[in-house]
Amino acid sequence: MNPLLGAEQAVLGAVLLDPRQLSHLDWLAPDHFYRPVHQALFAALRKLRSDGHPAVGADRPVPLSWVTDAAKEAGLHVRGLTPVYPHALIQACPRPEHAPVYGRMVLEGAIHRAIAQHAIRLHQVARADALQGKVEGALRAADILTGVLTDLARCWGTEPRPVGPTSAPATGPAVPPPVQADQVAEDERFLLAVLAEQPGAMEEVVDWLRPGDFADPAHGQLYRCLGALHHRGEPIDRITLLWEAQRRGLLADGTLSGEQLTAFVDGVGAGSAEWLGERVMxxxxxxxxxxxxxxxRALAEDEALVPGRLINYALHALGSLDEVRARWETANGTPPPDPPPPTHGPDGPPPARVHVALARSTPHPVPPSSVRPASAPTPSASRPPSRGHS
Structure with missing residues (x-):
């Protein structure tokens, strides 16, 4: 069985067996469940409690109406729910008193799904912006993802803190949009030619353009040579650039050839280094x-990552984008956006949610072996609650 599916079934079965467990699950929302039928059932159970259903305050055994009314209410919002399914959920619950732990498992699955969905959205918008020569959509999607990570951290009971993973997640090679790949390479070559031939052109881009901004690594290395000449205050032209490339070993290791470098600057006309640099940026x-x-997304799909680490690793992965974005805003003179407002109040998430989220790391005291209880529990006291309904 899928562990997440089992956790969703168990938490619903626990509430169907013992309505009082709802008071320990106020931090769990219907949309934290993956299956729509489970979302509808949990919402129905919460509605019955708010409407004052007799089963909520009744002593055991729990009346059968609690189960039938929940199924009836949920059936108004989802299709395919049979009267038998709630009883299957009851059988799937090992112990009703473990409902907060089952709920925490459901919350973990919801956090992984939410991060993966927003990461997919960011990837789609970024590629669409690359094809259209825009950045606004990608920046907006990145802000949304950052806000989601911050909110999920507080939901889990921790503070968002970017931390790098010990090993990088396995991802396939990045594939640039084919429609724009040739245009990007042409912009980079034209920019390098302008920087090499126009005196003072480096002053227009050196404060915010970096070698890593070039899609072609060879272009980035050539820009690094131009930056070194500019930093040392030496003149920049095709001869000094060729000499610097040779000193850095770019000609010896095959990164560049003298013919390639000459081709960069031959026939270059007038051009704005700032405008070309912004296109590269x-x-x-x-x-x-x-x-x-x-x-x-690769981090979110790693089921072994606990939510706290997942959120912090994801924030760290977005750090490279934040660095590029800061330089983009410097190049355009635009102020950084205001941080997204927190979903929760200044006092943080509800204490019950924090308690449950942190329960995974709370040690339980073990009594010494020499200490014996005064009296052994009776068999009826140690037996789990009855599953029957009157």
């Missing part, structure tokens, strides 16, 4: 957003 931002989204 725009492509770098959408490319970085797509790569970050793929990393976050």
């Amino acid at each position: 725009r492509a770098s931002l959408t490319r970085t957003a797509a790569v970050s989204a793929r990393v976050v």
Whole structure:
């Protein structure tokens, strides 16, 4: 059985067996469940409690109307729910008193799904922006993902804190949008030619453009050579650039050839280094957003990651995008956006949610072996609650 499916069934079975367990699950929402029928059932159970159903305050045995009324209410919002299914949920619950732990498992699955869904959305929007030469959609999707991660951290009972994983998640090679790949390469070559031939052109881009912003690694290395010449205050032209490339070993290791470098600057006309640099920067931002989204999705699909680590690793994966974005805003003179408002109040999430979320790491005291209870429990006291309904 899928562990997540078993947890969803168990928490619903626990509430059907013991309506009082709902008071320990106020932090769990219907949309935290994966299956629509489970969402409808949990919403129905909460509605029956708010409507003052007699089973909520009644002593055991729980009346059968609690189960039938829940199925009837849920059936108004979802199709395919049979009267037999709630009883199957009851059988799937080992112990009703473990409902908060089952609910925490459901919450873990919801956190993984939410992060994966928003990461997929960021990847799609970033690739669409790359095709259209835009960045606004990718930046907006990144803000949404960051806000979701921050809210989920508080929902889980921790503080969002970017932390790098010990090993990088396995992701496939990044594939740039084919329609724009040639145009990006042409912009990079034109920019390098302008920087090499126009005196003072490096001053227009050196503060915010970095070698990593170039899609072609060879172009990035050539820009690094131009930056070194500029930093040392040496003149920049095709000869000094060729000499710097040779000193850095780019000609010896095959990264560049003298003919390639000469071809970069031959026939270059007038051009704005700032305008070309912004085009290269725009492509770098959408490319970085797509790569970050793929990393976050790979993290979310790792079921072994607990939510706290997943959220912190995902925030760390978005750090490279934040760095590129800060330089993009510097190049355009746009102020950074206001941080998204927190979903919860200043006092943080409800204490019950924090208690349940942190229960996984709370040690339970073990009595010494020499200490014996005063009296052994009776068989009826140690037996789990009855599953029957009157």
